[in-house]
Amino acid sequence: MFHGFISIDKPPEITAHDCVSKLRKLLKQKKIGHGGTLDPMATGVLPIAVGNATRLLRFLPSGKAYIAKIRFGLVTNTDDITGEIVRDRPCSNLNLDTVKDLLPLFQGKITQRPPAFSAIQVDGKRLYDLARRGEITEADVPMREVEVQKIKVLGWTEGEYPELDVEIACGAGTYIRAIARDLGEKLGCGATLSGLRRTFSNGFDLEASLTFDQVAEKLRSHSLEVLAPDHGLHFLPEVTLDAEQTKYWCMGQTIKLVKLEVCSQFVRMYDHEQKFVGVSEVNESVLQPIVVLSPIN
Incomplete structure (x- = not known):
């Protein structure tokens, strides 16, 4: 197991x-x-x-990073190349400098409309199910605020349908397809996402x-080793318990510390042998167990 x-x-x-x-x-x-x-x-x-x-x-x-390829001159109903083409407008005259001038509009805290063909739920139903049945269009999808920390140009391919390669770092809920679509709209030629690889999540x-x-x-070959349960949690502060506190922790009891200086709602918990034993919620100087795990050797 x-x-x-x-x-x-x-x-x-x-x-x-x-x-x-x-x-x-x-x-x-x-x-x-x-x-x-x-x-x-x-x-x-x-x-x-x-x-x-x-x-x-x-x-x-929640942070994520991608390498994306955006193709200009095509618009699809899904905002990516797998969808049905709804507009075809070759734009061989488009140049990289023109595109670069608009990229700052898509950095920082921005508002975007998620694609209609997306996994977002509305009233318990996935948008892509509603879109496939024709019960919703992109205009019906509410706008929301997202954050894009970085957009870095990696490459440019000229042609009838030029393509831009970019690296994007963003927060939760950001749709790269929406960035491609909206960039194309700003340029007047339309665009769709033609490739996407997530490099960090x-x-x-x-x-x-x-x-x-x-x-x-x-x-x-019996050589599979999974990453430790706390692998993705190193951004959280940690607290190490002594042997007595560990005993109470493993029984799901709160832990009161005389001095606890953390600025986070949650902390990683380690026992007296430095083994990860879960996550607690901080309430002043009291640690309330949220997830209690048995130490893994």
Whole structure:
């Protein structure tokens, strides 16, 4: 039985839910969950919690980073290249300098309208289900505020439908498809997302990620090691308990500390042997257990 995280390098054409199902079959474990959706077209980092680590998913940091390819001159109903083309306007005269001038508009705290074909829920229903049935259009999707920390130009390909390669760092809820769509609208030629690879998500990066083939091979050779349950939680302050406090903690009791100087709502908890034992909520000098885990050797 595994307890921890596996960062999957998601292949194209499958959903995050598909990845969870595939990993359940490989590991022969049911208690598995993912740390956020990733469009079927996209590839890259998908953190997946296994065993008791599923209880820690809600504490993972929200930051994400992508390498995106934006194609100008095409507009689709899904805002990416997999959708139906609704406008085709070649723009071979478009140049990189013109595009660069507009990129600052998409950095910082911005408002964007998520794509109609998205996993967002409205009244318990997924938007993409409503969009497929024609019950909702993009204009019906409410605007929301998101944050984009960085947009860095990586490359430019000229042509009838020029393409821009960019690196984007952003917060939770940011749709790269919406950035591509809105950039195309600002330029007057339209645009759609033609490629997307996530390089960082919720504290996990590509370097620590495995393909499904790699997971399967490591299982065959009995060499699969999952990432520690606290792998993505190092942004949280930590508290180390003594032996007596550890005993009370493991029984789910609150811990009162004489001096506790943290500026976070939650903290990582370690026992007297420096083994991770869960997450607590800070209430002045009292630590309230939220997730209590057995120490993993």
